[in-house]
Amino acid sequence: MWALHDPAAHARIAAAAILAFALAGCRATVTPTQAVTASGSLVVVAAAAEDGLCRAAAALPDVGSARRDFENVAHAALHELAAAPDLARSLAARVLETMQVVERDIAASASPAVLAPDLDALRSSTEAAIRALGLPASPCLP
């Protein structure tokens, strides 16, 4: 799923591993909501959410690949982001609502023409949440 000749691929793989460590390992002792309050861990979560959404958008028109990028990289991170205790519920709601639309598209095997704007909307709501938390939001790299 990652192109290993890509210089950034190794960093992405490592970051994904770190993310999962933070998400899964931290649940060993805290609730998911508490997990994102730890100093800095939210940075990792936000980066993974953005990265997964960028990958999914870039994978289109291959909807299958987009689905895998969304489910394997972005999905858990988006849930963690929305659960950040310092995030306004209205912004959390927008993330979760736009994510549900993407999930509905994926479940319905929607066309790329349908999925693309819904992924864009999810990325917008995600960026808004990230910025509201005082974290840097990064554009998708070409």
Place this chain on the structure above:
Amino acid sequence: MGARSLPGLILIAVAACSWGGIGAGSSAPADLGIVAEVVSYQLVAHQAGRLLVALLTPDNRWLSFGEVGLRFSYLGDGSSAPPAPATHPPATAAFLAIPGTPEGTGRTPTLTLPADGRGVYGAEPITFDTAGYWMASASGTLGDGSLFTAEAAFNVLDHSEIPAVGMSAPRSENAVLGDPGVLASALDSRAAGDQPIPDPELHRTSIASVIARGRPALVVFSTPVYCVSRFCGPVTDLIAELAAAYADRAEFIHVEIYRDFESGIVNPAAADWLLTHSGELREPWTFLIGADGRIGGSWDTVVTRSELEPLLAALPPMQGS
């Protein structure tokens, strides 16, 4: 991602995982790095229950399919006193796929990416005789012969905080389609904006009504959009599928958790059933209510078609259905 500092990320992750205390799990041998998390919402001493364990790896893979072994040790009741002796025999936990994901029938435990397999391992029935904190040690063999072990702590309550099997079901007047002043999104969070309610057949009657009419009911409490557990949508979809297949055997009801998520307002019926004394409310929960108005079964977190379908099929056809 390349612009971000990898060492910094590593430090962040390590720091994020440095808390102590008994919660849900702990790390496994470094080779596979499988981490266990007990995801059961409630286990009660002296009551048969279902222990659910999720097994994940640091690179965002789930352990899926097959069976794993579970061993138990008692940690104590949280006081400073030495723990009283308490034991529980080993158990076997079978994979329970999140509805809509591959079940992997006949496969051995396998590490899968989320898109290829997601689920938990369940041991049922399982009864603990002593309330307090326990440790579960999950172990097994992957298809390639690799051995793994992962441990997770969990709490066994001394009394149920959620309506339990055998209890009289709360006669909740959950909102239904057509109720004045009730937004569609308060019936199903997926109906926000101009979206239709995906499963209107789950919103035609109340729990109080079916009990009054002496009809069995399968009731799911979930919030498909605002779910914390990430299992709500698949479980709700499963209940809708079963409603179509077994409409002559039971009534099927979905109670949305939130009347207004942004304001944090919970639907009263959800609070009736799920809100604990400590103010926690976890979802999803699924309950089977018998024609006698008593709770015949309850499932937290994940519930599968194979768990529910035999129970529904065993119900006699309803008169007037």
